[in-house]
Amino acid sequence: MTYAHTRSAYSDLAGGDTSVHALISDEAFLEGILEFERALSVAAAKVGAIGEADCQAAVACIDGYRLDMAAIAGASAAGANPAIPIAKQLKAQAGDRAAGIHVGATSQDAIDTSLSLCLKRGGERLLELTGQAADLLRALAREHRDTPMMGRTLRQLATPTTFGAVAAGWLAG
Numbered sequence: 001m002t003y004a005h006t007r008s009a010y011s012d013l014a015g016g017d018t019s020v021h022a023l024i025s026d027e028a029f030l031e032g033i034l035e036f037e038r039a040l041s042v043a044a045a046k047v048g049a050i051g052e053a054d055c056q057a058a059v060a061c062i063d064g065y066r067l068d069m070a071a072i073a074g075a076s077a078a079g080a081n082p083a084i085p086i087a088k089q090l091k092a093q094a095g096d097r098a099a100g101i102h103v104g105a106t107s108q109d110a111i112d113t114s115l116s117l118c119l120k121r122g123g124e125r126l127l128e129l130t131g132q133a134a135d136l137l138r139a140l141a142r143e144h145r146d147t148p149m150m151g152r153t154l155r156q157l158a159t160p161t162t163f164g165a166v167a168a169g170w171l172a173g
Contacts, residue, residue, distance in 0.1 A: 017129055024122040030067050032114030033083050037090060037102060038062045044103040051099075058100030061093050083107035083114075137171035140164070 022028060038059055045055035065086075075085035084107050091098040102110075145164035150157055 020122050020125045020129070023125055024118045027067065027069065028118050028121070029114050030069070030072060030082055030086065032117040033086050033110045034062055034065060034067075035117060036105075036110045036113040037087065040103060040105055041100045044100065049103055054097060054100035056100075057094060057097035058090075061090055061097070061101065065090060065093065079107065081107050081111055083110035086110075134171060137167050140167035141171060 041050070041055050041058035041062070044050045045052055050058075072082050072085055075088075076082040079085070087102040087107070087110070090101045094101055141164045143164070144167060145162055147163040148160055149163050149166070151159045151161040
């Protein structure tokens with residue numbers, strides 16, 4: 001079984017839940033740039049840098065824009081980042097209503113914001129998954145607090161312990 005954002009079939013299957021991959025993928029990054037552009041247009045209108053009509057036109061253009069991953073990847077090489085071709089395509093698509101797109105921003109602003117969004121969302125998902133793993137280990141430690149087993153140190157037999165103590169050690173880690 002493979003996944004859309006796979007590193008390798010083995011690591012994905014051995015690693016378990018892969019839901020975080022979509023949150024830090026190339027597509028999520030590019031969608032974050034669009035999210036930045038949309039928020040920038042709304043903010044520019046709120047502070048009076050652009051009119052409401054230009055904001056609405058920009059938002060409609062951004063909301064209607066469809067990512068073409070291959071085209072953006074190819075166009076990104078010229079400016080060394082994808083924010084430049086995305087802003088250029090949005091402005092071309094908006095035509096004479098382009099005043100509300102990429103107002104007062106740099107491509108670095110778009111990239112930094114998008115990366116921050118990806119990291120925030122991916123980090124939140126990782127924390128959720130870590131919490132689920134901790135809950136499972138806590139339950140194992142409680143359930144097996146009196147289940148005896150041989151202790152091991154460097155793969156050698158050691159003082160007997162309980163499986164609950166081992167699971168609690170994993171939890172502490």
